[in-house]
Amino acid sequence: MVIDTKLCIGCADCVVACKTENEVPEGYCRDWIAEATSGTFPDLSLEYRSERCNHCDSPPCVHACPTGASFVDEESNVTLVDPDLCTGCKSCIAACPYDARFVLPEGYVSKCTFCIHRVREGLDPACVSACPTRCMHFGDLNDPQSDVSRLLRTRSWKVIAPAAGTEPNVYYLT
Amino acid sequence: MKPHVSRRQFLRIGALGAGTLAVAPTLFRHRPSAASTFPVQNGDTVTLTPTYCEICFWQCAGWVHAKNGRPWKIIGNEDDLHSRGRMCTRGTAGMGAYTDPDRLRTPLIREEGPRGQRFREATWDEAFDFIAARLESVREQYGPESLAMFSHGNGATHFKTLTKAFGSQNITAPSYAQCRGPRDDAFLLTFGEAVGSPERTDIENTRCLVLIGSHIGENLHNGQVQEMSSAIERDARIIVVDPRFSVAASKADRWLAIKPSTDLALLLAWIHVIVEEELYDAEYLAQYATGLDELKEAVRSNTPEWAYPITTIEPDVIRETARMMARNAPATLVHPGRHTTWYGDDTQRMRAVAILNALLGSWGRKGGFFYPSTASVPSPEHPPFPVPRWTWRDLAPNDYPFASSAIASLVRDATADPSMAPDHPVKAWLVYGSNLVYSLPDPDRTIEAIQNLDLLVAVDIQPSEICGWADVVLPECTYLERYDDLRILPGREPQIALRAPAFEPLYDTKPAAWMVRQLAARMGLDDFFPWDDMEDFLERRLRAVGSSLDEMMRIGVKTLPGASPLYIQPGEDVRFNTPSGRIELHSQQLAASGFDGVPRFTPHPEPPPGYYRLIQGRAPAHTFARTTNNPLLNELMSENDLWVNTATAEDWGLENGRYVHLRNQDDRVSRFPIRVRVTERIRPDCVYMAHGFGHTEKLLTKAFGRGVDDNEILADVKVDPVMGGTARRNTFVTFELATAEVEAI
Known part of the structure; x- marks a missing residue:
């Protein structure tokens, strides 16, 4: 996933789209908005980021999970949680540097799935489809012809907490 | 990462519910491009119903998705010029209006005693009988003009018809004198036309966007948000004037952190630079405008150096930004904003915005202001409305000569103080979807006015504060549970959109159209509603333009033929709807009424120390x-x-x-x-x-x-x-x- 911070306005449409698409209960969210202001009046800059699970190539949550409930889906490389195996022990929550996971009242952990149910149907994740600024892009980073690959080749970008060594897969164009 | 993308198109489409269209596979045969907006999950039955949003005035068209009959989500309609297939945050959250447990559930009638909060639950019949009897008594004692209606939202259509049929044209909305009025009238005075809603701003094609206090991105006027995003992507120049580092300011090339209340000084200084340096579109002005000489004379002393201590914007920044605008003209849009009631001289400030656009040649030009088209859709014919003996204008016949709509605060004031217009008493209010306690300034005055009423009816979906002051509260179902009139608004193409019920109304709530028919029957006004029900009403409107309810249920939005050209053609002869037939840089009309023909800056009071x-x-x-x-x-x-x-x-x-x-x-x-x-x-x-x-x-x-x-x-x-x-x-x-x-x- 590639998100253009030049376009993002922090409106949180992605948050509501995720909540309704995935029927996330009141009080929880799988994606959220981070706002960062730098400088002093009047020399300022402002960045909004739509944040979520980074579906890392080296996912500490999966390594930390004692039951195998957190796993990387072989078909898609998306990090998922199997609610039947999850005991709600929160090891994954402690391991995740992105604070992307939470325990539902039912007792198991939930988080962003990149809307794998939609991706399997050939659709974009709900957040990407809803964004009125069209700042979010989703695709195959292994395909050099994909939009996301092209954007990462032609624009400067960053990831969150690169030092954590998680090799995250959500990129922010700057 | 290697997302595996399966291209199985998995569609499982379910049964029809009452008033709801289950998406038949034919939809996708007609509209293969739309398939991507209609995901269905394994094993679930998903039904889609067309709507246009009621959460704000932008009225984006979308699809209400129900999963196994339960509310699920709302997605934009790809064919809609308002949403461009994407609802904003609020539209996406529209389902919350339906699920809110605090909604009004049943009609309420105020208990005897002083106004405020003591109600009993009533049947619809009781509520309607009560209203009809009180209105009859108001008519007998004071005349039908004593009924005033305050409204917001498209559901008000039939209540407006009822008010007019009753004999009153006192129909008003805070969206005028508490919001966009100064802008509309300034553009009317200058170009003979208002900018309308949605605004006719061609942000999509602009090369220089100037926002003055307008915070697109924090206001989610969806089409403008999307167009501004495309402007950023195209690397259009953006200039933002705002005392606050707004989201738009953070996207801008230049942020002018102006001292609040001094915008008019900056605008006059910009006009001064453009006039002095002859950066204006001379050919355009020669053909279409009048009053350039008076304008030049009036702004002679409004130099950037004059504006600097007033605005705190440095002279070279004023010059540089003026030149930036001129360089990109006529594809420069000095955005008129929307909420413009700021300091009390707002029409003059907005006149300066209009004049600046005129100098740049932006009106009727690509990247400036386009000429919109609106669909013409006849309604079932009804008898002519009775002619009222007086209207809201008679409440203050010598004031506000250029008000182009009824002034809600004036109607409120005349209600509070009957001595203002003793021959024109306002004795009943019908308030539709407008929380007057929050939208009219001086809420005490509003509550005082309410004490003078014989009847206050509030129609709402939730217990807004105004409901607490009503005699009768009529609980409307939300926009997701009802038909409303077609959406017919100006845009780049003439489009219509349908709102159909996705769900049965919850509790004992009803659509406004049904309420109006019940009241009309009791008031002997049935003739003004020559249709059986909303389906019949919509069917007849749609047939008149070659569509049908069935078709609109399938497509939600339809573009009708007859789009007019978006821009003035080179050399085209244009007659503007002003007294001179030209763009009026100096307004003869304003001058004749004792106002400044060209805006003049007057300082506003400053906050005392510590404020x-x-x-x-x-x-x-x-x-x-x-x-x-x-x-x-x-x-x-x-x-x-x-x-x-x-x-x-x-x-x-x-x-x-x-x-x-x-x-x-x-x-x-x-x-x-x-x-x-x-x-x-x-x-x-x-x-x-x-x-x-x-x-x-x-x-x-x-x-x-x-x-x-x-x-x-x-x-x-x-x-x-x-x-x-x-x-x-x-x-x-x-x-x-x-x-x-x-x-x-």
Whole structure:
């Protein structure tokens, strides 16, 4: 996933789209908005980021999970949680540097799935489809012809907490 | 990462519910491109119903998705010019209006005794009998003109017809004199046409976008948000004038952190530079405009050096930005904004915006203002309305000569003070979807006016504060549970959109159209509604333009033929709808009425020491005061913050997150405290909050007591003499440290 911070306005449409698409209960969210202001009046800059699970190539949550409930889906490389195996022990929550996971009242952990149910149907994740600024892009980073690959080749970008060594897969164009 | 993308198109489409279209596979045969917007999950039955959004006035068209009959989500309609296939945050959260447990559930009639909050549940018959009898008595005693209607939203259509059929044209809305009125009238005076809604701004093609206090991105006027995003992507120049580092300012090439209340000085200085340096579109002005000489003369002394101490914007920045505008003209758009009732001389400020656009040749040009088209859709014919003996204009016959719509605050004032127009008593209010306690300045005056009424009917979906003052409360079902009239608004192409019920109305709520028919039957006004029900009404309108309800259920939005050209063609002869037939840089009309023909800057009062000018705006999660209790939106933003500059906060020892009450220059203190947000993103001489919070109605359980209502602490509400707009930004506040945390409310 590639998100253009030049376009993002922090409106949180992605948050509501995720909540309704995935029927996330009141009080929880799988994606959220981070706002960062730098400088002093009047020399300022402002960045909004739509944040979520980074579906890392080296996912500490999966390594930390004692039951195998957190796993990387072989078909898609998306990090998922199997609610039947999850005991709600929160090891994954402690391991995740992105604070992307939470325990539902039912007792198991939930988080962003990149809307794998939609991706399997050939659709974009709900957040990407809803964004009125069209700042979010989703695709195959292994395909050099994909939009996301092209954007990462032609624009400067960053990831969150690169030092954590998680090799995250959500990129922010700057 | 290697996402595996399966291209199985898996569609499982279910049975028809009453009034709901289950998406038949034919939809996808007709519209293969739309398939991507209609995902279905394994094994679930998904039904789609067309709607257009009622959460704000932009009225984006979309599809209401129900999963196994339960509310699921709302997605934009790809064919819609308003949504372009994407709802905004609030539209996506529209389902929250339906699921809100605090909704009104049944008709209510006020118990005997003073107004306010003591109601009994009533049947619809009781409620209608009560209203019909009271209206009859008002008609007998005072005449039908004594009924005034206040409205907001498309559901009001049939109530407006009822009001006119009854014999009153006193139909008003705070969206005029409390919001966009000065802009509309300034453009009418200059170009003979208003900018309309949605605005005819060609942001999509602009090369230079100038925003003056307009915070697109925080206001989610969907089409404009999307077009601004495309402008950023195209690397169009963006200039933002705002005392606050708005989201738009953060995307801009130049942010002019102007001293609030001085915008007109900056505008005149820009006009001065463009005139002095002859940067204007001389050919365009020669063909279409009049009054250039008077304009030149009037702005001669408005140099950037003159404007600098007033605005705090440096002269070279004023010159540079003026040249930037001229370089990109005519594809330069000095955006007219929307909420423009700021200081009381707002029509003149907006006139300066209109003049600047005229000098740049932006009106009717690509990247400036386009010429919109509106669909012409006949309605079933009814008898002519009775001609009223008087209208709202007679309430103040010598004032506000250029008001192009009824002034809600004037109708309110005349109700409160019958001596204003003794021959024109206002004795009944029909209030549809408009929370007047929050939208009209001086809420005490509104409540005073209500005491003089023989009847106040409030039609709403939720227990808004105005309902508490009503004699009868009629609970409407939400837009997701009803048909409404077609959406017919101006745009680049003439489009119509359908709103159909996705769900049966919850509780004992009903659509407005049904209420109106019930009332009309009791009032002997049936002839004005020559249709059986909304399906019949819509079917007949749609047949008249070669469509049908069946077709609209399948497509939701239809583009009709007959789009007019978007832009003035080179050399085209254009007659403007002004007295001169030309664009009026100097307004003969204004001058003849004793106003400035060319705007002139007059300084506004300054905050006393220790006080800060209160400016207000919108937040992306909310529309006015009407969405704060929507569970999905309340979760995003449950209260407003007071933005305070770091240096100001230090002076007062305010830390981030601290709650304070606000005291205005008249010593009025906010009822609830507000949370301080210490930020560099605002000038030290003003503070900012989003409008619409601080609800006092306890039945709005999520919104009650959260944040401050800017409306209750407005001071020095100057009235624009040109059109009656009420100024919101002459309010100065200081901080009162709250003794209790907000939880203690």
